[in-house]
Amino acid sequence: MKLKIPYQDKITLGYSLARSAHFAVQQFSLPIFEFLSTGKRPKRPSLEPQNLKKVYTELYSLLKKDSENIARGLYPLEVLKPENASEHLRRYPRIIMDGYKISKRRDAKNQKDFQGEAEDFLKDLPDYYQRNFHFQTDGYLTKESADLYEHQVEILFSGSADAMRRLIIPLVKDVYPGDGEGLHFLEVAAGTGRLTRFMKLAFPKAKITVLDLSYPYLKKAQENLHEFTRMDFVQGAGEDLPFQDEKFDLVYSCFLFHELPIEVRRQSVAEAYRVLKPGGLMGLVDSVQKDDAKDLEWALEQFPVDFHEPFYKNYTLNPMEGLMTYRGFGNINKNLGFFSKAVVGQKPAQGEEKEPISS
Ligand SMILES: C[S@@+](CC[C@H](N)C(=O)[O-])C[C@H]1O[C@@H](n2cnc3c(N)ncnc32)[C@H](O)[C@@H]1O
Numbered sequence: 001m002k003l004k005i006p007y008q009d010k011i012t013l014g015y016s017l018a019r020s021a022h023f024a025v026q027q028f029s030l031p032i033f034e035f036l037s038t039g040k041r042p043k044r045p046s047l048e049p050q051n052l053k054k055v056y057t058e059l060y061s062l063l064k065k066d067s068e069n070i071a072r073g074l075y076p077l078e079v080l081k082p083e084n085a086s087e088h089l090r091r092y093p094r095i096i097m098d099g100y101k102i103s104k105r106r107d108a109k110n111q112k113d114f115q116g117e118a119e120d121f122l123k124d125l126p127d128y129y130q131r132n133f134h135f136q137t138d139g140y141l142t143k144e145s146a147d148l149y150e151h152q153v154e155i156l157f158s159g160s161a162d163a164m165r166r167l168i169i170p171l172v173k174d175v176y177p178g179d180g181e182g183l184h185f186l187e188v189a190a191g192t193g194r195l196t197r198f199m200k201l202a203f204p205k206a207k208i209t210v211l212d213l214s215y216p217y218l219k220k221a222q223e224n225l226h227e228f229t230r231m232d233f234v235q236g237a238g239e240d241l242p243f244q245d246e247k248f249d250l251v252y253s254c255f256l257f258h259e260l261p262i263e264v265r266r267q268s269v270a271e272a273y274r275v276l277k278p279g280g281l282m283g284l285v286d287s288v289q290k291d292d293a294k295d296l297e298w299a300l301e302q303f304p305v306d307f308h309e310p311f312y313k314n315y316t317l318n319p320m321e322g323l324m325t326y327r328g329f330g331n332i333n334k335n336l337g338f339f340s341k342a343v344v345g346q347k348p349a350q351g352e353e354k355e356p357i358s359s
Pocket residue numbers: 129140153165188189190191192193194195211212213214217236237238239253254255256259
């Protein structure tokens with residue numbers, strides 16, 4: 001029997017708020033290094049008092065919902081397990097050094113800055129991917145980039161990235177309420193495997209195939225997830241999945257679609273549809289889009305300027321729900337939290353499939 005801890009949701013919320021404050025402090029220290037690197041102090045709308053208030057109200061709601069989900073048993077308390085403190089602290093100086101280089105790259109608007117190992121990987125990858133997303137050093141193509149990535153994302157979102165990733169779990173539990181026994185999931189663009197960990201904790205008996213275009217990120221995911229069984233790791237592209245038709249019960253991704261050109265977004269949705277069993281579920285977590293967040297427009301405009309994101313504007317204007325409906329997914333359901341939303345849609349059951357709606 002599961003032991004019920006009194007006030008568990010309040011305790012976990014307290015912990016999550018403290019964790020968020022810890023990352024927010026790291027976030028607010030980065031402009032100092034930007035100033036040292038470029039001599040500039042750009043005016044950021046995110047620092048205006050009315051916007052700050054909105055951001056922290058939304059952040060609080062997300063963390064509260066996350067704590068309630070844990071208390072309801074949708075995913076275990078273990079999702080909040082902190083990483084090793086000494087590893088965390090030893091990484092911070094590397095993040096500062098990288099922040100310094102990112103600021104220089106941003107200032108020079110240099111989005112194609114690759115050397116050595118990263119340059120070698122580039123040759124076999126699609127054109128749209130051959131860039132330093134977020135002005136990130138080596139893009140997604142070195143071990144160092146993979147080592148820093150999760151920590152950098154938590155700094156960017158003031159310690160809310162993990163809770164945003166978990167927004168998808170309740171939507172999947174609505175369709176697959178158990179422990180995942182007999183189910184096969186595919187995570188596309190899994191990066192270093194952060195959401196994969198949470199899915200594995202929520203669905204311990206599911207098999208998960210983990211896919212990403214980046215070899216160094218996939219290696220890091222394998223390292224991060226070494227304690228789990230029933231997993232395999234495949235290098236590949238979401239728009240050209242190396243799998244047979246109707247293989248998976250769930251195909252999902254996190255923070256992928258805003259980095260893809262529209263035609264690749266469409267093709268990735270079509271590929272998810274193809275490899276799903278009839279009745280299977282496609283899911284995603286990504287940035288909110290224009291129709292979701294009227295009062296966050298300033299943030300949707302600022303984000304692609306600060307972090308090299310050439311396809312983001314188009315992404316915000318083309319709702320993912322529409323792309324999924326167009327391809328034939330039904331029962332669309334979504335969950336919003338802070339700057340993200342999770343969306344799921346179901347492939348029709350056998351014999352009820354439809355051709356894509358013609359535009
Ligand atoms: C912003 S990161 C998100 C990583 C991870 N899902 C997370 O929650 O942090 C984007 C990831 O998508 C991968 N990626 C980008 N385009 C891809 C594609 N077409 N197919 C597969 N992976 C892709 C990148 O290599 C990178 O690991």
